[in-house]
Amino acid sequence: MRGAFRAAVILAAAAAAGSLFAVKTDRYAAFRGEVFVDIPLGTPSVKIAGMLADAGVVRHPVLFLLARAWHPRWKPLAGEYRFEEPATPERVLERLAKGDVFTAELRVPEGTDCYDLAALVEAAGLARADEFLRVALPHEGYLFPSTYRFSRKATPEQIVETMRGTFEQVWRELGGTEERKRETVILASLVEAEAVKDEERARIAGVFLNRLKKGMRLECDPTVKYAARREGRWRGVIYRSDLESRSRYNTYVWHGLPPGPVTNPGRKSLEAALHPAETEELYFVAKADGDGGHVFSRDYESHQKAVREYRRGQNHAPRQGGNSRVAPQPGRKSR
Incomplete structure (x- = not known):
C-alpha cells in the first residue's frame, strides 16, 4: 500500500510538473494570420478557456485554466484581443490580465475634411464611410486632427465625441473663448x-x-x-x-x-x-x-x-482643387 501511494504521488507530481511545463512552454497557434477573441464583461474563466481553445489560441482549455490556477491574481479583463503568433497559455493569460485589448489606429492629418476622414475611418475598420459621414459632417472643423486608437466596437458617435473633445481641449489651451468661436474656426479651416x-x-x-x-x-x-x-x-x-x-x-x-x-x-x-x-x-x-x-x-x-x-x-498646368494655392483664372478679377 505504501509503495502504491508513493507511486501515485510521484505520478501526480510528474503530471503537475508536465502541466506546468506546458503552461509555460507550449507555444501554440491553430490559426493563420490573425484571430480575434472578444471577451464580454463578467465572462467566467472556464468559458474564456473554451473560447480561446475554439479560436486556436491554446491547445486545450485545461491549459489556460492551469495557468489561471498558477497565477490566481492574473484576472482576465473584458475586451477584444487580437492574436497574431503562437503563444504559451501563460503568455495568453498575461495579455488578458493586462487588458492588452486590440484597438484600431486612426491617423488624421491636419486639414482632413469629413469626407476624407470618413474614408480613413472605413479603412481602419471602424465604420462604413457613409455612416460615419452622416454623423461627422455637422461637426466639420471641430474634429481635431491627431492619432487616435479606438475599439472596433466604437460607434461613429463615440469617435466624433472623442475627436470633438480633443478639439475643445486644444481650444481652451490656446485661450479660445465661445465668443466668435464659429468665425474663428471657419477662418482657421x-x-x-x-x-x-x-x-x-x-x-x-x-x-x-x-x-x-x-x-x-x-x-x-x-x-x-x-x-x-x-x-x-x-x-x-x-x-x-x-x-x-x-x-x-x-x-x-x-x-x-x-x-x-x-x-x-x-x-x-x-x-x-x-x-x-x-x-x-x-x-x-x-x-x-x-x-x-x-x-x-x-x-x-x-x-x-x-x-x-x-x-x-x-507651364500652364490645370488648376488643382484644395490646397492648390493658385490665383483666380485669367479674366477673373479679385478686387
Whole structure:
C-alpha cells in the first residue's frame, strides 16, 4: 500500500510538473494570420478557456485554466484581443490580465475634411464611410486632427465625441473663448487648406481678414472644392462651372466667410486665426518654385505679376482643387 501511494504521488507530481511545463512552454497557434477573441464583461474563466481553445489560441482549455490556477491574481479583463503568433497559455493569460485589448489606429492629418476622414475611418475598420459621414459632417472643423486608437466596437458617435473633445481641449489651451468661436474656426479651416509653411499661417489669416474688412470676396479655392464635394460633383480639379456655382460655400460668388469650416484645422492654424498677422496685404499666390510658400501682395497689379510668374513656372498646368494655392483664372478679377 505504501509503495502504491508513493507511486501515485510521484505520478501526480510528474503530471503537475508536465502541466506546468506546458503552461509555460507550449507555444501554440491553430490559426493563420490573425484571430480575434472578444471577451464580454463578467465572462467566467472556464468559458474564456473554451473560447480561446475554439479560436486556436491554446491547445486545450485545461491549459489556460492551469495557468489561471498558477497565477490566481492574473484576472482576465473584458475586451477584444487580437492574436497574431503562437503563444504559451501563460503568455495568453498575461495579455488578458493586462487588458492588452486590440484597438484600431486612426491617423488624421491636419486639414482632413469629413469626407476624407470618413474614408480613413472605413479603412481602419471602424465604420462604413457613409455612416460615419452622416454623423461627422455637422461637426466639420471641430474634429481635431491627431492619432487616435479606438475599439472596433466604437460607434461613429463615440469617435466624433472623442475627436470633438480633443478639439475643445486644444481650444481652451490656446485661450479660445465661445465668443466668435464659429468665425474663428471657419477662418482657421481656410488657413489650414491654403498654408504649407507654418510661418505663413498668421499672414494668410491676416490677408483673409483684410479682404473681409474691405468687403472683398475671399475667392478661396478650397471653398470651391468643398462646395463641389457637398453637392457630389467634385471631379478632382476645379472647373469654371465650379467657380460659378451658387453654393453658399463658393467664396468666388458670395461675400464673407463660408457658412461653415471646410477642413478640420490643426493647432497652428487655430492659433493663426486667433492671432492673425497685422498686414496690409490683400492677395497671395503660390511661388513658382513650388516650395510651398506664397508671394503676398498689397495691390492687384503686383498680384497679377506674381500670378503670371506662377503660371509660367507651372507651364500652364490645370488648376488643382484644395490646397492648390493658385490665383483666380485669367479674366477673373479679385478686387
